[in-house]
Amino acid sequence: xxxxxxxxxxxxxxxxxxxIVDDDEAIRETLRELLEAEGYDVRTACNGLEAIRVLNEMxxxxxxxxCDLRMPIMNGDEFIQTIKSDETKxxxxxxxxxxxxxxxxIKNADILIKKPFSIEEVLAKIQEFCEQKSxxxxxxxx
Numbered sequence: 001x002x003x004x005x006x007x008x009x010x011x012x013x014x015x016x017x018x019x020i021v022d023d024d025e026a027i028r029e030t031l032r033e034l035l036e037a038e039g040y041d042v043r044t045a046c047n048g049l050e051a052i053r054v055l056n057e058m059x060x061x062x063x064x065x066x067c068d069l070r071m072p073i074m075n076g077d078e079f080i081q082t083i084k085s086d087e088t089k090x091x092x093x094x095x096x097x098x099x100x101x102x103x104x105x106i107k108n109a110d111i112l113i114k115k116p117f118s119i120e121e122v123l124a125k126i127q128e129f130c131e132q133k134s135x136x137x138x139x140x141x142x
Contacts, residue, residue, distance in 0.1 A: 016130060017041045017060060021051040021079065022068040022097070031066065034119055040126070047071045048079030055083070061092050063130035066113075066122070069098035076109075084108045093129045097122075 018040050022028040025046070032042045043058065045051035048071060055061070065083075069076040076096055083089040094108070099115035111125055 017043070017058070017062045018126065019043045019045065019051060019054060019058075019062045019065045020067075021045045021048060021065060021071070021076070023047055023071040024068070027068075031122070035122075035126070038123060048074030048076065048082065051079055052082060055089060055092070061089070063093070064126055065092055065094045066097050066126075067094055067109075069096055080108045095125055095129075 016039060018035060020028050020031050020035075020042060021044075022031075023046050028044050028046065032044055035042045043054050043062070045054045048067075050073075051065070051067070052074075067076045067079060074082070076098070080094050080096075083092060083094070093110040095111045095113055096109045097113045097115060097117065110129070113122060113125060
């Protein structure tokens with residue numbers, strides 16, 4: 001537990017924490033493995049409700065949440081609405097990753113990544129948001 005907290009705090013400083021929310025285990029785990037190989041600290045959840053629990057347990061906010069749209073229990077749209085109405089989570093950027101035709105109409109999502117996607121496309125979006133978070137933190141601490 002202490003080691004996990006230390007790792008959480010260390011990774012927060014690097015602004016490299018991500019949350020992947022997808023009910024498809026193959027997609028979720030493949031993304032996790034690829035992103036960890038790129039040096040990111042990756043948390044996962046299989047639906048929106050579990051993602052909220054994971055966010056509540058994290059010692060820092062992720063620089064980006066990668067979220068599927070169609071999931072059981074709590075879908076991506078409901079997840080986004082829930083966190084954007086929470087004062088402590090409303091500034092967490094969310095990328096919808098979906099093949100759904102209506103994905104572009106989701107309100108409050110920061111970006112849309114259409115399935116199928118390339119890992120290069122996902123990495124470029126992640127780097128963009130993580131760098132923005134790091135720049136905002138640097139300006140606020142100066």
